[in-house]
Amino acid sequence: xxxxxxxxxxxxxxxxxxxxxxxxxxxxxxxxxxxxxxxxxxxxxxxxxxxxxxxxxxxxxxxxxxxxxxxxxxxxxxxxxxxxxxxxxxxxxxxxxxxxxxxxxxxxxxxxxxxxxxxxxxxxxxxxxxxxxxxxxxxxxxxxxxxxxxxxxxxxxxxxxxxxxxxxxxxxxxxxxxxxxxxxxxxxxxxxxxxxxxxxxxxxxxxxxxxxxxxxxxxxxxxxxxxxxxxxxxxxxxxxxxxxxxxxxxxxxxxxxxxxxxxxxxxxxxxxxxxxxxxxxxxxxxxxxxxx
Amino acid sequence: xxxxxxxxxxxxxxxxxxxxxxxxxxxxxxxxxxxxxxxxxxxxxxxxxxxxxxxxxxxxxxxxxxxxxxxxxxxxxxxxxxxxxxxxxxxxxxxxxxxxxxxxxxxxxxxxxxxxxxxxxxxxxxxxxxxxxxxxxxxxxxxxxxxxxxxxxxxxxxxxxxxxxxxxxxxxxxxxxxxxxxxxxxxxxxxxxxxxxxxxxxxxxxxxxxxxxxxxxxxxxxxxxxxxxxxxxxxxxxxxxxxxxxxxxxxxxxxxxxxxxxxxxxxxxxxxxxxxxxxxxxxxxxxxxxxxxxxxxxxxxxxxxxxxxxxxxxxxxxxxxxxxxxxxxxx
Amino acid sequence: xxxxxxxxxxxxxxxxxxxxxxxxxxxxxxxxxxxxxxxxxxxxxxxxxxxxxxxxxxxxxxxxxxxxxxxxxxxxxxxxxxxxxxxxxxxxxxxxxxxxxxxxxxxxxxxxxxxxxxxxxxxxxxxxxxxxxxxxxxxxxxxxxxxxxxxxxxxxxxxxxxxxxxxxxxxxxxxxxxxxxxxxxxxxxxxxxxxxxxxxxxxxxxxxxxxxxxxxxxxxxxxxxxxxxxxxxxxxxxxxxxxxxxxxxxxxxxxxxxxxxxxxxxxxxxxxxxxxxxxxxxxxxxxxxxxxxxxxxxxxxxxxxxxxxxxxxxxxxxxxxxxxxxxxxxxxxxxxxxxxxxxxxxxxxxxxxxxxxxxxxxxxxxxxxxx
Numbered sequence: 006x007x008x009x010x011x012x013x014x015x016x017x018x019x020x021x022x023x024x025x026x027x028x029x030x031x032x033x034x035x036x037x038x039x040x041x042x043x044x045x046x047x048x049x050x051x052x053x054x055x056x057x058x059x060x061x062x063x064x065x066x067x068x069x070x071x072x073x074x075x076x077x078x079x080x081x082x083x084x085x086x087x088x089x090x091x092x093x094x095x096x097x098x099x100x101x102x103x104x105x106x107x108x109x110x111x112x113x114x115x116x117x118x119x120x121x122x123x124x125x126x127x128x129x130x131x132x133x134x135x136x137x138x139x140x141x142x143x144x145x146x147x148x149x150x151x152x153x154x155x156x157x158x159x160x161x162x163x164x165x166x167x168x169x170x171x172x173x174x175x176x177x178x179x180x181x182x183x184x185x186x187x188x189x190x191x192x193x194x195x196x197x198x199x200x201x202x203x204x205x206x207x208x209x210x211x212x213x214x215x216x217x218x219x220x221x222x223x224x225x226x227x228x229x230x231x232x233x234x235x236x237x238x239x240x241x242x243x244x245x246x247x248x249x250x251x252x253x254x255x256x257x258x259x260x261x262x263x264x265x266x267x268x269x270x271x272x273x274x275x276x277x278x279x280x281x282x283x284x285x286x287x288x289x290x291x292x293x294x295x296x297x
Numbered sequence: 298x299x300x301x302x303x304x305x306x307x308x309x310x311x312x313x314x315x316x317x318x319x320x321x322x323x324x325x326x327x328x329x330x331x332x333x334x335x336x337x338x339x340x341x342x343x344x345x346x347x348x349x350x351x352x353x354x355x356x357x358x359x360x361x362x363x364x365x366x367x368x369x370x371x372x373x374x375x376x377x378x379x380x381x382x383x384x385x386x387x388x389x390x391x392x393x394x395x396x397x398x399x400x401x402x403x404x405x406x407x408x409x410x411x412x413x414x415x416x417x418x419x420x421x422x423x424x425x426x427x428x429x430x431x432x433x434x435x436x437x438x439x440x441x442x443x444x445x446x447x448x449x450x451x452x453x454x455x456x457x458x459x460x461x462x463x464x465x466x467x468x469x470x471x472x473x474x475x476x477x478x479x480x481x482x483x484x485x486x487x488x489x490x491x492x493x494x495x496x497x498x499x500x501x502x503x504x505x506x507x508x509x510x511x512x513x514x515x516x517x518x519x520x521x522x523x524x525x526x527x528x529x530x531x532x533x534x535x536x537x538x539x540x541x542x543x544x545x546x547x548x549x550x551x552x553x554x555x556x557x558x559x560x561x562x563x564x565x566x567x568x569x570x571x572x573x574x575x576x577x578x579x580x581x582x583x584x585x586x587x588x589x590x591x592x593x594x595x596x597x598x599x600x601x602x603x604x605x606x607x608x609x610x611x612x613x614x615x616x617x618x619x620x621x622x623x624x625x626x627x628x
Numbered sequence: 629x630x631x632x633x634x635x636x637x638x639x640x641x642x643x644x645x646x647x648x649x650x651x652x653x654x655x656x657x658x659x660x661x662x663x664x665x666x667x668x669x670x671x672x673x674x675x676x677x678x679x680x681x682x683x684x685x686x687x688x689x690x691x692x693x694x695x696x697x698x699x700x701x702x703x704x705x706x707x708x709x710x711x712x713x714x715x716x717x718x719x720x721x722x723x724x725x726x727x728x729x730x731x732x733x734x735x736x737x738x739x740x741x742x743x744x745x746x747x748x749x750x751x752x753x754x755x756x757x758x759x760x761x762x763x764x765x766x767x768x769x770x771x772x773x774x775x776x777x778x779x780x781x782x783x784x785x786x787x788x789x790x791x792x793x794x795x796x797x798x799x800x801x802x803x804x805x806x807x808x809x810x811x812x813x814x815x816x817x818x819x820x821x822x823x824x825x826x827x828x829x830x831x832x833x834x835x836x837x838x839x840x841x842x843x844x845x846x847x848x849x850x851x852x853x854x855x856x857x858x859x860x861x862x863x864x865x866x867x868x869x870x871x872x873x874x875x876x877x878x879x880x881x882x883x884x885x886x887x888x889x890x891x892x893x894x895x896x897x898x899x900x901x902x903x904x905x906x907x908x909x910x911x912x913x914x915x916x917x918x919x920x921x922x923x924x925x926x927x928x929x930x931x932x933x934x935x936x937x938x939x940x941x942x943x944x945x946x947x948x949x950x951x952x953x954x955x956x957x958x959x960x961x962x963x964x965x966x967x968x969x970x971x972x973x974x975x976x977x978x979x980x981x982x983x984x985x986x987x988x989x990x991x992x993x994x995x996x997x998x999x
Contacts, residue, residue, distance in 0.1 A: 341830040341831060341832060342801075342830055456920045456921070457694075458920060459920065486693035486694050486857070486921060487693060487857060487859075487898060487901045487902060488693060488897055488898065488901050488916075488917045488921070489693075489920070489921070490901065490903075491900070491901035491914055491915075491916050491917070492916055492917070492918075494903075495914070495916050513830065513831060514831075514903070515831075515905055516902075516903025516904065516905055517903060519903070519905060520903055543905055553832065554831060554832060555905065557831065557832055557834070557835035558831060558835070558860070558905065559835075559838070559858075559860040559861050559863065559864040560860055560904070560905060561859060561860045561863060561887070561899070561902055561904060562904050562905070565863065565864060565884070566864075568839050568842065569835040569838055569839055569864065570835070571832065571835035571836045571839055572832045572835070572836075573836075575800055575802065575833070
């Protein structure tokens with residue numbers, strides 16, 4: 006399957022530990038990778054490691070600050086914040102990763118088509134992207150959420166939608182740039198089929214920077230989800246997401262600041278981790294094979 | 298000529314610190330450049346010629362290039378370790394530099410007239426009408442037609458050869474004591490290269506400039522320089538007058554180089570003699586003569602000890618234990 | 629090695645009287661479009677009416693400067709550049725008439741070596757992958773035999789079999805160019821178009837690669853179209869040479885004859901500008917052409933060289949040069965030259981050619997050359 010060939014070719018980089026070695030030299034990047042690993046683990050294991058069921062009310066201990074019973078305090082219904090944050094990680098990260106994946110794949114396909122085929126296909130796709138980009142992101146998100154109704158699935162679609170134009174543009178640009186490179190011309194000269202050129206030469210060389218871009222887009226997705234949920238058009242209570250935890254804590258900001266601070270810290274740490282890993286990947290993958 | 302050489306480089310060593318290794322790009326470079334003289338430095342990639350030129354004006358890439366030891370004295374002033382302010386005062390009016398790619402050296406969003414006037418303002422204190430007049434004169438001097446009109450044009454409106462003339466005009470605007478030209482014609486077409494070299498020679502004569510010309514092209518260097526220094530693996534392996542070095546080379550590398558270039562002035566041969574192998578890896582320590590692995594004349598001593606430059610008469614020096622004569626010497 | 633040497637070439641050798649490559653009336657014109665509706669307002673004639681033939685086992689050198697159109701000609705021959713008019717025939721077969729699978733099959737017979745050793749190899753492929761690709765595309769070698777054939781090819785171009793596992797970034801410029809050459813010969817073509825194959829290499833490596841190319845030509849019976857701006861390199865490797873200026877051939881003929889008795893003033897100037905190394909040649913006067921190389925989208929009227937032509941100046945600026953574009957014709961001693969006054973070139977040429985003809989060497993007479 007040609008796509009598999011493309012991924013295998015791109016992953017040929019993985020067979021060479023050079024970029025892994027380079028990445029490993031980046032302390033900050035390693036720290037970020039560790040952070041991501043922690044968050045992912047938390048997200049996956051949330052139902053098993055939460056001290057209390059996240060939806061359980063404990064009316065006797067409402068708005069209690071951090072204590073031995075409730076490590077990160079409780080909210081106005083006595084629900085354990087730590088559990089909600091852990092579960093929120095699961096939700097927020099799932100949404101962010103799923104939305105980014107969808108947006109990335111669709112964006113890449115559209116961009117690759119536009120760049121490779123050119124002509125009116127290129128024009129049509131790019132103008133469609135322009136239309137989406139013309140709307141302020143939050144406004145578009147709210148409008149779509151209003152249309153589709155707030156739910157986790159819809160938030161994923163919305164995030165995907167917001168990401169598509171950016172990836173389409175970058176992919177198209179990369180595809181056009183790579184197609185102008187001599188090794189693509191050389192492949193044609195040798196008699197290679199167009200499809201094999203696209204999947205064997207163009208895509209593998211385009212995927213690298215896109216992987217980096219994707220890893221830097223995930224933090225944006227996390228924040229977008231948080232924003233949407235905060236505004237009430239994203240994940241709906243009682244399902245916790247970091248965003249709606251923030252908005253829930255808003256009302257009690259002075260009395261119970263821990264309701265806002267800890268979700269905020271979680272968001273910040275997750276975003277930082279992805280950012281730092283993305284930077285590290287970009288530096289490590291920068292094997293332009295430069296000559297002195 | 299006054300006694301003091303315009304430029305005196307002594308045992309210069311420069312390292313380039315890359316993330317995974319350190320390259321000893323220049324390993325003990327020494328030469329003198331007398332006033333009014335034109336010295337050509339010839340070398341291939343990895344010889345260290347451009348690195349050493351960049352070091353003159355403190356243009357080594359920050360954090361990567363570092364002068365490890367040695368000295369560069371310009372008109373008696375030490376350039377190694379000089380502060381930025383001291384270097385500023387040397388740049389322009391003291392040493393001016395022209396590079397290979399004028400498009401990269403010129404500000405694309407500023408008319409070239411203004412760029413030259415800027416230099417005039419900074420170093421000569423000229424401004425307004427005086428600067429403009431001088432700018433137009435300079436453009437005419439470097440052979441740009443309709444200079445009054447062209448003064449307003451942007452770099453992209455000039456062709457490659459024209460841009461190089463503009464670079465020369467800028468370099469000469471402050472009447473530098475030394476002009477350094479690093480591969481000035483490499484990116485140009487052959488007939489345009491002829492124009493630029495002709496211009497360079499003419500300006501050199503008229504303005505009595507001291508010139509350091511650096512190139513991988515022996516032909517270019519032979520056309521401009523009075524003396525030629527051949528660099529290999531970070532140091533000079535042969536130096537002497539142009540006629541001496543080119544017609545009577547004594548270093549195996551120079552000999553090999555001259556024999557491997559297809560010549561218009563020699564009969565066609567069925568095979569070009571070529572130098573086997575490639576340049577050494579300067580990130581690793583070298584033992585003995587760095588050219589030894591590729592040398593047809595190598596003896597045991599070459600493996601143990603790195604030869605230093607030794608005179609062979611007539612101002613000609615060679616860094617080689619064997620100092621062979623070219624097999625089919627030109628009559 | 630022996631397997632390769634005796635293997636049959638992709639196309640049967642052409643008859644002795646029929647050229648391997650025949651380029652007739654080749655034109656590559658690019659439309660110039662203006663305005664919102666992208667109307668065509670004119671043409672950039674990158675290649676305008678180029679004709680030449682090449683026999684089996686021979687090398688045609690194509691020289692010229694920027695805008696000459698030589699790279700466009702190269703790409704047109706290899707069919708990666710669409711042609712506006714004219715025909716490129718390989719052993720009688722019109723390459724322009726082929727499409728799809730037929731064209732891909734025909735590609736076995738004409739290959740290309742590129743100028744940039746860094747850009748012409750896919751950084752994500754190992755050397756082995758790069759060389760196996762043409763073998764796989766044309767079904768030349770079954771999968772099991774590919775590794776051995778790749779090793780053979782590497783050996784042919786002077787590399788080690790274990791280079792097959794390396795990536796281009798691990799190789800030097802000269803080594804990468806050898807890989808490019810190996811890729812070109814992998815399909816056993818009859819013709820290889822070399823687009824400035826040594827221009828990006830260090831001088832000492834250039835000689836190695838040039839020697840490799842001449843050796844392969846002998847051993848494999850290859851024919852070359854060799855594009856270069858370096859006249860000395862072309863003289864060394866080519867049997868015939870075509871000099872191009874602004875999309876046209878201005879002079880062509882056997883290389884020794886063109887170089888020693890150039891008939892077109894541009895050829896004279898090119899030879900003059902080629903910097904010599906040898907001492908007496910260094911002292912001679914040179915022809916310095918005035919002005920810039922015109923841009924192909926705004927060519928001069930009549931003879932495209934006339935604004936810079938030193939011969940025209942010497943002859944008192946005859947009007948015909950500005951009015952009428954000269955056709956290629958045969959002039960005493962010269963096979964094909966496009967100049968109205970080609971007969972008078974040698975009369976006025978006191979410069980370049982003297983250099984390498986020992987009978988005529990020496991410092992220039994007082995007349996000097998136009999500057």
